[in-house]
Amino acid sequence: MAADRRTRRISRRDFIRVAALASGASVLAACSQSAPPAPVPTAPPSSGTKPAAAPTTAAPAPAATSAAPAPAASGGVKGGTLRAAIIGEPPSLDPQWTTATVTANISWHYVEALFTLDADFKAIPMLAESLETSSDGLTRTVKLRKGVLFHNGKEMTAEDVDASLKRWAQISGLGKNLFAKVDTVSSPDKYTMVFKMKSPYAIFDAVLGYRSGGAAIMPKEVVEQATEKNQVTNPIGTGPYRFVEQLKDRYTRVVRWEKYQSNGDTPSGPGGKKNAYFDEIRFIPVPDQNVRIAGIQSGDYDYAEGINTDQYSLLKDNKQVTTLLSPPSKTPLHYFNNKSAIMSDQKLRQAILAAIDPEAALKAAWATTDFYRLSPSLMLKETPWYTEAGKEFYNQKNPDKARQLLKESKYNGETIRYMTTREYPTMYQESVVLNQQMQAIGLKTDLQVIDWATLVSRRSKPEEWEIFSTWHGFVQDPSMMDWNNTTYPGWWTNEKVDALRDKLLTTLDQKGRLDVLSQEQQLFWSEDVPLLKLGDVRDLYLTSPKLKDVGLLPYTMFWNAYLTK
């Protein structure tokens, strides 16, 4: 027993000794690591006070001093690893398979489509060399670029494009709609594809260049192996970066594709020349906003997205970070359920439109006019689709008129279930204000604050709600907007609007289409009021002061961006 005790006593002492040594060592370890360089003092970020002007078209600042690494061909600095803190793990690495934004933001660095957008948001060729359309609009001939290599070294040809598009048409709603209008597809040679259409389809190239759940071109064997049932887990594309590995919930790693060939000599929006300046990009899922902010300040990340705008005033003068405001790119929307017994009453919807003050809701959510603007246009001012049709019905702020319309409606004190979420704080803040404004004219509302997954699931069941909040990101063409999709929750459909939709889709010239859109927008504001459009908003991003030329519109683009040393 005595021996036993002795052993215990000694081991306890040993334990304490070891523990003391370990704790000392850990402190030493913490202190001895070379601290990252002190924050680089820079002038207050210019982008903090004014919108980032078309970042991809701006000429990058040249690296001037001799101590700085040699500038790359078009002014950026080649090298380094970009650590991008993104809002979460992508549900898939396969851009065809999901429409999730987080997947699109990552995957369009390693895949490309036949078409993309230029700086004016017009569809331009990407992997295509040209698009010829017959005068009746029924034959679309796509010439492919020659010598474009996939990351596996194989040249892209018509058979890869054909296989990719076939799979995409099985998965994507947009793809299904397009191919419903396609009669036959043929490839007279390996660089040409001919689409015979059943009817003219105005958004042919826009759809093929759309990014969310987009028509990414991958090698034939890759898509045929995955089929439409399975995700592509090891994506191979033609983009400026090449997918290397993904550690789930840790990072997705892409590296520069040395054999990348740009389509053009100058960058233009997401199209044109693409310079891959980084050796490597790590997309790190960081779901907590505070961690993303702290990580930029501590030098652990170079880029952070999804920053609440109320952080702007705290961060804009902070020398450790650069604040970036995207150009207006998002539209906050509150959809009415046009199938519900209560909300199918047009007068009631008009009453709500008359009652609300969109600016009050926007201000509550987006803080300052740095981040929001009022606009009656359903499409962004920056696109070729801006129209002010029906603007007299937008931003009325007229409770008296609202009460009158309410009297004329069949509304009889029923509870209006209004779904929103705190997961996207701005949606919640807008909803709180709109809810108050509705109650002020005598509506009985029930603001239901639920998580986003629940909201998404419930909104597809028309019997469960009357209003839900959301926002839509950048979409380049009105025919592709969700409010023009009759199966999207809200279900805005009637003879008049459906006829306009058809016309919008089959009219090929821009001027004619804008005219049709104006008629639809007039109907939207003056009669149907299928949803509330509040205005346009910007997003806030943080970067390290060393990161330059990040493209933000229509989405995050790291090609042409670079790190200064």
Added chain:
Amino acid sequence: MGTQIVRRLLTLVPVLAVVAVVVFFLVHVAPGDPAAVMAGNEASVERVEQLRHDMGLDRPLAEQFVSWASRAVRGDLGDSYFLNQPVAQALADRMEPTGLLTLYALILSIIIGLPAGIVAAVRRNSWIDRLTTVTALGGVAIPSFWLGILMILCFAVWLRWLPAAGYTNFADDPLENLRYLIMPAFSLGLQQAALLARVVRSSMLDVLWEDYVRTARAKGLREQVVLVRHALPNVIIPTLTVIGNSMGSLLGGAVVTEAVFNTPGVGRLVVQSVLRRDFPVIQGAVLAIAAVYVLVNLLVDIAYVLADPRIREGSRS
């Protein structure tokens, strides 16, 4: 002893069965559609329906349960919807960060809590005692996430000594691993250290008034010997209880701490899986955590027996 361990291990079966049933139905009854999350915001209704079908979510709930439970019994927890990998692998990948974080936090709490409690008891009513008591009170009261945020601000943002968030595998770089986990472990372990200090102090004070301590002193033993050989062994039982309970709190606290420090552990996986409606992962993780909890309790009980001859003798008779 052996029989007792086997008996305790057998209690795992009903515990896990109840947990499995409850978690399965809770998860499936809660609103939210994994297919909609997977397909993304712009997916068509048709696409979401197709995915629901492919994932087997359109089958009756009872059928889904039977299929899941029959696989789980054979040790197959199914595949994650969101991560596109087996649940067991998803859990295994995240065991290291959580395990090490809990371990470091436990070690820290013992290193800090045990000596602090002993010193406070031995120097009762001195300034050291008061300082320890006040600090321990503060330690218990401070939420770990708040402490974590404060530490990030101080050591990562201002001083830039430690990384604000992230993780490196122990095998890849042990020192770097420690750098990533030292702050989370401190923020998680400090509360337990405070708790431990308080319990050790009060237990020690009780013991110091015992007859055998007085006898030992009367024999002329040095105070150090009295403390280490006679008093301390008797403090071990309540200390073990606190440490055992700590394990549960630490595992629970790891959920919050991992979120604050973006540590890719089981806790963060559970939270993210709830948001993603990744049913198989939630089910698998809750089962695994329940099993770990039961096993830790068993280990604590075994440690009691080893530490206390009275229990050992009692179990023999």
